[in-house]
Amino acid sequence: MRRRNIPRITSGSMADVSFILLFFFLMVSSMDSDYGLIRQLPPLADEGSKNEETKVNERNVFIVLINQHDQLQVEGQLMDIRNLRAKTKEFFLNPSNNPNLSDKKEEEIPLFGKVMISKGVVSLQNDRGTSYKTYMMVQNELTGAINEMREEAAKARFAVGYDDLTEEQRDAIGKYIPMNISEAEPRDIGGNK
Amino acid sequence: MMSKFKESRNIKTPDLATSSTSDIVFILLFFFMVTSSMKESMIMVIEKTPEATEVKKLENKSLVSSIHVGVPQPNFQKAFGTMTRIQLNDRFATLEDIRTFIAAERDKLNEVDRNKMTIQLKIDENTKMGVVNDLKQALRQANALKISYSAKKTKAIF
Numbered sequence: 221m222r223r224r225n226i227p228r229i230t231s232g233s234m235a236d237v238s239f240i241l242l243f244f245f246l247m248v249s250s251m252d253s254d255y256g257l258i259r260q261l262p263p264l265a266d267e268g269s270k271n272e273e274t275k276v277n278e279r280n281v282f283i284v285l286i287n288q289h290d291q292l293q294v295e296g297q298l299m300d301i302r303n304l305r306a307k308t309k310e311f312f313l314n315p316s317n318n319p320n321l322s323d324k325k326e327e328e329i330p331l332f333g334k335v336m337i338s339k340g341v342v343s344l345q346n347d348r349g350t351s352y353k354t355y356m357m358v359q360n361e362l363t364g365a366i367n368e369m370r371e372e373a374a375k376a377r378f379a380v381g382y383d384d385l386t387e388e389q390r391d392a393i394g395k396y397i398p399m400n401i402s403e404a405e406p407r408d409i410g411g412n413k
Numbered sequence: 414m415m416s417k418f419k420e421s422r423n424i425k426t427p428d429l430a431t432s433s434t435s436d437i438v439f440i441l442l443f444f445f446m447v448t449s450s451m452k453e454s455m456i457m458v459i460e461k462t463p464e465a466t467e468v469k470k471l472e473n474k475s476l477v478s479s480i481h482v483g484v485p486q487p488n489f490q491k492a493f494g495t496m497t498r499i500q501l502n503d504r505f506a507t508l509e510d511i512r513t514f515i516a517a518e519r520d521k522l523n524e525v526d527r528n529k530m531t532i533q534l535k536i537d538e539n540t541k542m543g544v545v546n547d548l549k550q551a552l553r554q555a556n557a558l559k560i561s562y563s564a565k566k567t568k569a570i571f
Contacts, residue, residue, distance in 0.1 A: 255468040261557075
């Protein structure tokens with residue numbers, strides 16, 4: 221039988237086609253992944269529950285104010301944003317049981333047993349003219365302070381970093397060091413002295 | 414002698430093998446398809462999100478809806494001005510539209526996932542907090558309480 225020549229498929233243009241596809245995906249897609257500070261807003265307060273919220277003891281409220289010039293006032297004093305993280309940690313941990321810093325209460329927590337928990341609450345208040353950038357820096361520092369405390373607690377109790385904990389252990393840490401940042405009704409918290 | 418010269422003239426440089434180019438490009442293509450996400454809508458505001466170190470990655474993309482806040486892009490400034498605006502989907506909106514937007518986004522999700530819905534706030538860093546406070550208040554009224562302040566991940570902010 222006579223051998224017939226099968227014509228070869230020209231694959232030279234294949235690269236061009238796939239380049240066009242590649243460029244299409246490059247144009248329509250964006251590389252930035254979605255990172256952010258995750259927060260839970262409080263539900264809208266009923267008229268009845270408002271009075272209860274204001275009963276927080278003054279020493280347990282860590283008041284952070286930001287004015288329209290992006291200046292920071294913490295517990296009545298002007299402060300540089302760089303010192304906020306250390307100050308927040310000091311307020312919550314209160315190692316020397318200073319009566320001006322946050323009070324503690326004894327509570328039963330799974331995996332921890334009976335431990336002393338800070339009653340502290342951060343009250344973050346801002347002006348309408350505050351820039352979002354400064355606000356995010358403050359939020360970042362407050363979150364950073366809490367994350368650092370959680371990391372230290374995880375190292376002390378479970379001997380591993382917070383990221384390597386199990387779900388159950390994380391819940392326990394979350395109860396041990398709660399994220400108490402309040403900014404819901406700024407006028408209601410710490411306003412009536 | 415003569416034949417030797419003739420021989421060397423006949424040697425041609427071999428063609429560059431191009432058949433594997435398409436494979437390489439396909440690998441590139443798949444890489445970009447996997448790592449990137451589609452833009453759902455055209456962004457009409459300038460949104461340079463602030464930088465932060467303590468950010469967390471948003472886990473489930475299908476549960477996330479975005480709200481963009483910022484000054485309109487230069488080509489929209491003639492029609493929409495230079496004041497900070499809120500963009501929902503692909504149009505400018507007011508605070509009153511937030512409630513219907515949230516309701517529509519919530520309807521898209523399964524019944525079981527509705528309370529896990531996260532609102533991603535992509536806010537320009539030069540925005541004033543007055544706008545943000547109003548937006549947050551509107552979200553509370555719409556009962557969309559899980560939010561994420563979108564930020565770029567960096568090592569240090571100072």
